[in-house]
Amino acid sequence: MAMSKTLHIRMYDVGFGDCFLIALPDKRTVLVDAGFHSQGKGSFGGNDLVDQIVDDVKDISGEARIDVVIATHRHQDHVYAFNSKKWEDVEVGEVWLPWVEDRSNTKATGLWKKQNRFALQLAAALPGFGLNDADRQDVEFMLWNAGVEMPGFAAAGGWSNAGALDCLHEGFARRDRTRPRFLPEKEVFPESFESPALPGVRVHVLGPPRDPDLIEELDPEADGETYRALALRAAMAGALNGGPSVAAPFGEAWQVPDDETGFQLESGEIERMVDLAQGADAVLAAEKVDNMINSTSLVLVLQIGKARLLLPGDAEWGTWKRILADSDARTLLRGASFFKVGHHGSHNATSKTLVDKVLPRKIPAMISTQQGPGNYRNNIPLEELMAALEEHEIRYARSDRGNAQLAKGFKKGTSGKWIDLDLPC
């Protein structure tokens, strides 16, 4: 078995989402994410993706078993397919999730509660913003992706973000390790470990940091002002429909009736104050929700023999900054022999420095992406990033170009529904 010395990576064309299957030389399998965007599907619609994955692992090992299932972060476009009932027939060794998914960690649950409140408040306030169609859809997509039920994004069969997470926490036919592994497990950076599910594979965890205070995007207080502004707008939108209006902090006895004469602020001054009190930008607020979840994304380096797979999920600049500032972590990146381009090739998930100065030349890379309409897909994938990869002789394959001429080393799957890569290890 150890003689084969090649690992295989399969990138499924899930549209705007991520789904990768890795087969190790000893026939063990690792699934990294299984999600897609309900309005931006690729070659798979849901259950058929799971069918395909199961067929593929059966081809590899002969049984419906995945040794490690990794969900990098809870965005729908990374976990949605875990809603499928078909997972009930699949056996799993271990499930790996970012530590913020640990339901027994009160810091983590508090975080999601606040985040969810913020997102719901935004959803409630949304009609009052009078956004144009493009912006509205943009916000709706980001909210849906974050797990807020949005009309127009409703999926068949009652699929939801919560359902997908439940499967990751408790689902599957059987698990060798009952409880998911929540990574990193300690405050060591970078954390490295080996799992009995993948003998001989060394796992390095570069993100997210274990200390929530180090994740600036996570700080729920940091945007208390936007939250309050959204609450006011939501309440006012409610007031128009006969709901409760915003209560003044002091009762009527303290208030000056409108018709009372005397000094008043100028209208311009009041306008500015109202803007300061209630000013919120729905798109920025939605991006905040989006970034916050991306900032919890796992960043892993899987060390298999001499291969080092860099799997950064959708980690954004905040996470990268910390990684690039650490010399041990940088060394790991310098030795990477495969790069999964983060966040569908967006500008915020891969820094210029990473490509120009850190990653080695001539390694293969994969981008799971889908060009198309919608603001959330503006500049995705980023052309400059593609150019920089080429300039550094990093050959890459795009999931949405499975039928095009592929760079050296990549193999086209049936009807371009996936792309394969063999990597010596």
Added chain:
Amino acid sequence: MRKSPLDTRPERRPLRIFAFDPMLARAGDHRVTVEVPYRPIEREERAFRDDRLEIVDYDAATGRYFRAVDLNDEEIAMTQGLEPLEHDPQFHQQMVYAVASKVLENFDRALGRRLRFRGGDRLRLIPHAFQARNAYFDDELNAVLFGYFPADEDDPGPNLPGQLIFTCLSHDIVAHEVAHAALSRLHAYYNEPTNPQVPALHEAFADIVAMFQRLTFAEVVAPAIRESRGNLLDPKNRLLDIGAQFGSAAGKGGPLRRIAGKPDPALFARTKEPHDLGWILVSAVYEGFVSTYQRRTGDLLRLATGGSGRLPDGELHPDLVNRLSWECVRTAQSVLSMCIRATDYLPPVDPTFSDFLRAMVTADFELNRADDSGLRADMIEAFRQRGIRPEAVGSLAVQSLLLEGENLSQATPDPVLAQIVGKLVDFGARQLGRNYSPPKATTERKRRSPSKMKTPSEWIMQQNRSLADPWEEGAWDAVPTISSEDEPEEILRQIAIDLTTWAKDHRDQLKLDPNLSVAVRGFHPVHRIASSGELLVEMVAHFVQTQKTPKDLGGLKYRAGTTMIANIDGHIRYVIHKPFHAEREGRLQAWVDSFDDTHDTGWPSRERESNRITRAYSARAMDRKRWR
């Protein structure tokens, strides 16, 4: 002293406040009475005002005005103002008025003039302006806006879940914000974060004012001294709770407590976040203060302990507590004045901690050559231990830290300058006597029309608009025209014109670029009494030049500036300058680059917002981090 039976006007107005925010520190008695200078107050239903402050209780979240308190009401006045209560909005108004008045008094006392807001405008205080955990000074409205918010449902701290918490009930927040407003008035360009120490200095200065003002309240200090047995660095000392109350962007649990530990000289060089950087300055000043206090009280402790200096177990003698408290208050007042006075000796643009240290030392030296208390030396030592070293200075001796004064024996006085200083000082002297003059007949306020914005992004741009610079776009060599609306005092309009004309011909002396126009950005009269009893009568004036550059500086501008101090004879005493210099320009560019490096992924096609740096360090953004 009364000279006639008709003369009944009091000198002070006693008002009750919370010294410790009742929402954040529920233990113990935290009510004190402060005595603010008496000024006639004019009241309407929606506002009340004296000659420099106006309290308008308008809530923009709900669109309501709350009725203004009548501090002149005899029933209220005879009980030293309303009783401190968390849910009495009129007490809130009284509290912001009292604390802000106290801050302004401290500025007046330290600066040797009455702090005058631009155009003689009143600073507005809006105690319930919006619903959020923030409070900030808004330059455009010339107002401090205080937020209120419900306590967290899950983690309410010492409060009930959902209970309203008012930022205006914190002495520290009110004093901090009014200090921001005052510094913005004295140095408008410090709102431009031209290096990381600029926003840090703004924050640290505001903290110093808040913290040392509280240390001047004997009613607060005495119990703390009793509990900590005179040890101001005791981590359990309640006075250090000030730090805990401020909260901090980085360290949860009171950064000031760390003062007691050994300072790390490398920390200063490595810290970039402005609040963290600011704490280094605050802790240096606090430690300098403690050293002086300890020296001043050493004899008391020896007297009280029969020469051993070791206090016995148990309670301290109340007389000793009183004497120690008095020394603490006295030292705190000196530190406060020293720090505020330093602002007159700072360059008008791009200041650093090093500039602040030198300004502080120089300002103090001017008034108090001998440094009998040793405060100056203690400050220098505390700064040194934290790695804050003056640039371009060979040693840490006081002499070499002093800013270079002009040689008076050689220079001939400038008669034109003498005339200008004379006029200004005359105006300033009349202002100083304002306490006793009748209230200003006019209550007219300059009409403000803050610009209206339509889309959210425009709105964000405008929120963070960098300073409007009236001279910037116009003809550079033209003498400014200042409307009576901008500056109602004719004499000040005249002085502005005279000074601009004078500066144009003296760019050389001011060490400014001979080919660029000069803008006069402020001039202040100074009347100070030195420790020797000598009266110092001077003028402080700020001159600024701006270089047009096509480079994207993230909303910043490349400026040079000079602070000139001239005496009444027309002698220039100090020229404190930040000239145009390749090294400064390089440093500015490096700062912009490092900002961009840390804030985005570096793809050239990504458009960077033109005002991204000024926006990141806006008062609102900075204070949001501070009060969370």
